[in-house]
Amino acid sequence: MSGIAKLPQPPYYAAIFTSQRTNVDKGYGRMAEKMEELASQQKGFLGIESARDHELGITISYWDSLEAIKSWKDNSAHKVAQEKGKSEWYKNFSVRISKVEKAYIFEVNEDNN
Amino acid sequence: MSGIAKLPQPPYYAAIFTSQRTNVDKGYGRMAEKMEELASQQKGFLGIESARDHELGITISYWDSLEAIKSWKDNSAHKVAQEKGKSEWYKNFSVRISKVEKAYIFEVNEDNN
Numbered sequence: 001m002s003g004i005a006k007l008p009q010p011p012y013y014a015a016i017f018t019s020q021r022t023n024v025d026k027g028y029g030r031m032a033e034k035m036e037e038l039a040s041q042q043k044g045f046l047g048i049e050s051a052r053d054h055e056l057g058i059t060i061s062y063w064d065s066l067e068a069i070k071s072w073k074d075n076s077a078h079k080v081a082q083e084k085g086k087s088e089w090y091k092n093f094s095v096r097i098s099k100v101e102k103a104y105i106f107e108v109n110e111d112n113n
Numbered sequence: 114m115s116g117i118a119k120l121p122q123p124p125y126y127a128a129i130f131t132s133q134r135t136n137v138d139k140g141y142g143r144m145a146e147k148m149e150e151l152a153s154q155q156k157g158f159l160g161i162e163s164a165r166d167h168e169l170g171i172t173i174s175y176w177d178s179l180e181a182i183k184s185w186k187d188n189s190a191h192k193v194a195q196e197k198g199k200s201e202w203y204k205n206f207s208v209r210i211s212k213v214e215k216a217y218i219f220e221v222n223e224d225n226n
Contacts, residue, residue: 020117058162097213103208
């Protein structure tokens, strides 16, 4: 999955995960892919957007309820990944839970690539 | 500015800007920097986080109120940048306005870089 998420009309919820990586790899890429795939199979999942550069990574997952976010947080395979994240992969990170109230989508420049 | 934003306790607001770029440069980098600097001088601005890779860019600006977000949206220099964005720089983009209700910050692995 990549690009701008196709989502229903608000309201819905966004889990904003911002992180700075360590230099440790140890299976990070595979785990990140696996977690994205697993998240997308959860009840209440709506979509995901992700970008990473040398300074920061931002992943935003979108959900239909706070309960869905909590269930994903408590998912057992996800918990294993969270622990590895704390011990190996991330220098620091933040998780912000927010309610999306408005959304505007623009699709422009179809002929301007 | 870079890294994870240092913010007050929630609630506060997040403007989530997700974009896919065209191949057109025409001053994009300079304008992006200038807009970040200008945003940070606005009333109600709390912080900003940004990451871009070859597929997607995500910039999240944080504000103390919806009014502050509206004022920034209507800022005249920002409006000029928005128009250039639509006509030149972005294939497509989304803006999602959300209210952050919870936040967890983790700082780990100080010795593990």
